[in-house]
Amino acid sequence: MKRFRQRPGEISEFSDLPLWQKADTIDLLYVGYGLLIVSLVVASYLLGALQWLPHDPNALNLNLLLAGPGTPGHLLGTDFMGRDLLTRLVLGIQAYFLPGLMAVASALFGGTVLGVVAGYRGGGAGLIVTFLGNLIDSFPRLVLILLVIAAFKPDIWYIMAVIGISNVPAVASLVQGKIAMLREKNFIEAAVALGLPTRTIIAKHILWYNCKALLIIQATLGMAEAILMETSLSYLGFGVQEPTPSWGNMVQSGANYFLQGNLWPSTAPALAILFTILGFHLLGDGLNNLLEGKRGR
Amino acid sequence: MTFFLLIGVSVVVFVILYLAPGDPFSVLLEGEMPTEAAREGIRQAMGVPTTWYSQYFAWLGKMLVGDFGTSIRTGMPVLPELLRVGWNTLVLTGGAMLVTLLVAVPVALYSAVRGVTLISWPLTILAYVISALPLFWLGYLVLYVAMRHFGIFPFAFASLGSEPKLIYFLLPILVLGLGSGAISEVVRHLREESSRVLDEEYVRTARAKGASVWRHAFKEGFLLPVTAIMATKVPFLIGGAIIVEQVFNWPGMGRMAWQAAQDRDYPVIMAIAIAAALLVRIGTLVQRVVYVTVNPRASQE
Numbered sequence: 185m186k187r188f189r190q191r192p193g194e195i196s197e198f199s200d201l202p203l204w205q206k207a208d209t210i211d212l213l214y215v216g217y218g219l220l221i222v223s224l225v226v227a228s229y230l231l232g233a234l235q236w237l238p239h240d241p242n243a244l245n246l247n248l249l250l251a252g253p254g255t256p257g258h259l260l261g262t263d264f265m266g267r268d269l270l271t272r273l274v275l276g277i278q279a280y281f282l283p284g285l286m287a288v289a290s291a292l293f294g295g296t297v298l299g300v301v302a303g304y305r306g307g308g309a310g311l312i313v314t315f316l317g318n319l320i321d322s323f324p325r326l327v328l329i330l331l332v333i334a335a336f337k338p339d340i341w342y343i344m345a346v347i348g349i350s351n352v353p354a355v356a357s358l359v360q361g362k363i364a365m366l367r368e369k370n371f372i373e374a375a376v377a378l379g380l381p382t383r384t385i386i387a388k389h390i391l392w393y394n395c396k397a398l399l400i401i402q403a404t405l406g407m408a409e410a411i412l413m414e415t416s417l418s419y420l421g422f423g424v425q426e427p428t429p430s431w432g433n434m435v436q437s438g439a440n441y442f443l444q445g446n447l448w449p450s451t452a453p454a455l456a457i458l459f460t461i462l463g464f465h466l467l468g469d470g471l472n473n474l475l476e477g478k479r480g481r
Numbered sequence: 482m483t484f485f486l487l488i489g490v491s492v493v494v495f496v497i498l499y500l501a502p503g504d505p506f507s508v509l510l511e512g513e514m515p516t517e518a519a520r521e522g523i524r525q526a527m528g529v530p531t532t533w534y535s536q537y538f539a540w541l542g543k544m545l546v547g548d549f550g551t552s553i554r555t556g557m558p559v560l561p562e563l564l565r566v567g568w569n570t571l572v573l574t575g576g577a578m579l580v581t582l583l584v585a586v587p588v589a590l591y592s593a594v595r596g597v598t599l600i601s602w603p604l605t606i607l608a609y610v611i612s613a614l615p616l617f618w619l620g621y622l623v624l625y626v627a628m629r630h631f632g633i634f635p636f637a638f639a640s641l642g643s644e645p646k647l648i649y650f651l652l653p654i655l656v657l658g659l660g661s662g663a664i665s666e667v668v669r670h671l672r673e674e675s676s677r678v679l680d681e682e683y684v685r686t687a688r689a690k691g692a693s694v695w696r697h698a699f700k701e702g703f704l705l706p707v708t709a710i711m712a713t714k715v716p717f718l719i720g721g722a723i724i725v726e727q728v729f730n731w732p733g734m735g736r737m738a739w740q741a742a743q744d745r746d747y748p749v750i751m752a753i754a755i756a757a758a759l760l761v762r763i764g765t766l767v768q769r770v771v772y773v774t775v776n777p778r779a780s781q782e
Contacts, residue, residue, distance in 0.1 A: 318482075319489040321713075322758040326720035330742040331494065334750040335501035338742075412615075416724060419617045420739060435618055442621050443628065454618035461613035 203474060211473045218404070218467020221460055228274045229281045239268035241275050242427050250446045263434070263449040264441050272429035273456050279423065279430035283344040284410035288403050290348035295355025296399070300386055302356060303363025313360060317353035325350060325413065330422075338422040340414065347410055355402050362395055397475035401468050408464035415457050431457050483762050490758040491544070494751055495537050501747075544755070550748035554740075559752045563734070567756060570733035573654060573725065574718045578711060580658025585667035586707070592668075593675035593702075608665030616721055619660040620728035623652055653729040661721040663714040670710040671703070678702030700775045712768035715761050 231237065239258070245266030253261045260269040302309040329346050336342050366372055375385045417423040418432025426433055431453040438450030543550070549559040588604060658664075678684060678701045679694070687697040723735030730736075734753055741749035773779050 315485070315489070318486055319493065321716060322486055322490050322761045323493070323754065324716040324720040324723075324757050324761070326723050327738060327754050327757045330723070330738050331497055331750050331754045334742045334745045334747060335497050408613075415615060416617070419615075419724070420727060422742065432615075432617075435615065435621075439621055443625055445625075445629070447625070450618065450621060454615050457615045457618075458610070458613050462609060465609060465613060 207474050211470045214466040214470030215474065218463045218465075218470060221463025222404075222467065225277060225281070225460060225463075229277045232275045232278050237271045237274060239271045241267060241271045241429060243267065250441060250449060252448055253452075260452055261448055263438060264446075269434075269449065269452050272434060273431070273453060276429045276431045276434060276453065276456070279340065279418065279428070279432075280411050280414035283340045284407050284414065286341070287344040287348035287351070287410045288406040290345070291351035291355055291406050292399055292403060294349070294352040295402075296359055296391065296395070298352060298356035299359025300363065300391070303360040303367075304382075304386070306364075310360060313353060313356045317357055320350045320353050323350075325409075326416065329413065329417065333422050338417075340423060343413065343417060343423070344410060347406075347413055351402075351406055351409070355399075358398055358402065359395060362398060363390060366390055366394055397471065401471050401476070404464050404468040404471070408461050408468070411457070411464070412461055483766055486762060487759070490755065490762075491541055492537075494754050495540060498747060498751060499533060499536070549752040549755075552741075552749050553746045554744045554749075559748050563737070563749075563752050563756060566733050566737050569731060570719070570722055570726070570735060572650070573657060573722050573731060573733055574715075576650070576654035577657035577661060577718055577721075578663075578714075580655055581661070581663045581667060581714075582707070582711075584659070585664045586671065589668045589671035590675060590703075593672045593679060596676075604668075608668055611660065612662035612665045614660055616656070616660045616724045617728050620653075620656050620725055623656050624728070627652060653725050653731050656728075657718065657721050657725045660725075661714070661718055663711075663717060666714065667707070667710050671706050674706035675702045705772060705775060708768045708771045712764045715764035716757075719757050719760065 245262060248255065248258070248262050248266050250264055251258055251261040251266075253259070255261050258268050258270070260273065263269055263272070298313055302313040325347065328350065329343050332342055332346050372385065372389060375389050380389075414423055414430065415432035415435075418430040419436045421433075421436070423432055424430035426437060434453035435450045435457075438446075438453075442450040547560055549563065551558050552562070555562075592604075675698070678698050681698075681701075684694060684698050684702075688694050719735075722733060723738060725731065726733045726735035727739060734756065738750060738753045740746070741753065
């Protein structure tokens with residue numbers, strides 16, 4: 185019924201309709217799909233962590249190699265050793281979930297601190313943030329990660345630390361830009377005039393009220409990047425090692441069979457990667473359109 | 482600016498290697514208890530500076546005269562090898578860039594001129610899907626189709642020797658160009674910029690005079706956005722090249738980096754990191770030059 189209350193004509197950004205009513209349908213679809221994927225990932229992570237899995241991930245079934253999807257007992261079929269694909273897909277989330285969260289958290293934390301300093305101090309600090317950003321962007325991520333792997337060891341936590349640190353300047357420059365814009369606004373001047381401590385202004389009026397959306401969006405995009413990196417590295421053989429499943433090494437180990445015509449064991453994890461990354465990207469873009477009011481499609 | 486960034490690049494690479502546990506000299510002391518004194522002796526015997534800054538400057542100085550050291554695995558000097566495979570990677574990424582532009586530019590210009598139509602919708606979704614697709618799987622799919630339906634084996638390129646056929650080149654280039662995720666960004670950026678410029682007064686004046694719209698809108702509405710977005714995509718293409726080279730067994734920098742990371746071959750991976758950063762900086766420099774040529778006022782900055 186509520187749908188009909190909407191008046192015809194342009195709905196202004198400042199209308200007092202609830203967010204989900206003034207939003208474009210397409211953005212709501214994006215966000216809905218993204219949230220669905222995020223909740224699926226979280227649920228699967230918990231199932232994997234609690235070991236509530238339909239099958240033993242390492243149980244071989246030599247009578248049922250390379251079964252297609254829909255095989256009785258194995259919903260998504262089995263791989264080249266007869267291991268249940270669904271179980272391994274669910275367990276594969278363990279490979280990136282916590283490390284990815286850590287990468288995102290460190291990027292957001294470091295970026296916010298740096299961005300606030302640069303935004304408030306301006307001048308030299310701002311230049312430093314720009315320089316660091318350009319410096320980090322000079323390295324292809326994968327090359328930087330391979331360098332760290334060669335120097336230290338192929339460990340997912342090192343890899344995610346690299347991803348986290350290399351996302352710091354990007355977040356910092358966004359926060360910095362936001363602060364530069366906010367400083368002109370009346371309510372910040374009012375807060376200063378009221379004698380609120382700088383700490384409160386930064387934490388409450390700038391970060392909490394005005395940067396929350398931006399940081400959430402960065403978090404979803406950062407998580408997508410972390411997942412893509414983890415799967416790429418597992419594919420290259422530097423991530424999680426067989427027999428522990430990861431989506432990347434599942435694609436890799438199915439590759440020989442793929443070229444012989446058994447497409448499914450490689451395709452199933454590839455589709456999982458596709459739908460998950462797509463979910464995070466759409467969530468980020470949808471939220472960006474909803475909360476930041478950008479119409480750049 | 483580029484100069485300082487390159488110095489920064491070398492510092493980052495050096496610091497990562499400096500912080501790494503163990504040092505290459507432990508190899509020479511294998512089988513003995515590596516005491517500090519023994520290490521010190523070896524360092525002095527080989528004339529290696531001991532403080533970190535003198536190590537850094539010694540390394541930087543050698544690098545500037547083209548001495549990137551020798552590979553730990555093969556014992557060969559790094560630079561000639563890097564130049565040889567670097568060329569292959571340049572072909573791969575350059576070709577991929579071309580593919581990206583060939584696909585993205587018509588789509589972007591079409592939707593900039595015509596506005597959002599019925600076909601721009603599926604195109605947007607397609608762009609999202611392609612940028613989320615894992616590159617290695619796309620590579621296998623193309624390999625599979627090529628083998629099954631055309632009877633060619635593109636991953637045998639490395640062993641083909643002197644006479645590589647065109648198709649062996651084209652498939653990896655196609656995969657990287659389509660799958661690197663650059664297409665969707667080029668489309669988005671170029672469409673926005675073009676439609677903005679097409680609405681500008683001076684373009685409208687040109688249109689009213691009956692002059693060629695595209696000749697007036699070309700610089701601002703095409704050249705600048707394309708170079709700007711491609712310059713930011715260079716690192717992504719190089720990163721994607723590592724994956725594609727692995728799938729297609731393409732003898733380039735990416736495979737070399739992969740091999741070096743496996744063997745913990747410091748000199749090789751250091752040289753590759755520097756070379757990759759150099760390529761990225763060159764991309765940015767080209768963009769900058771184009772920008773200043775089009776927009777001479779900016780050169781005063």
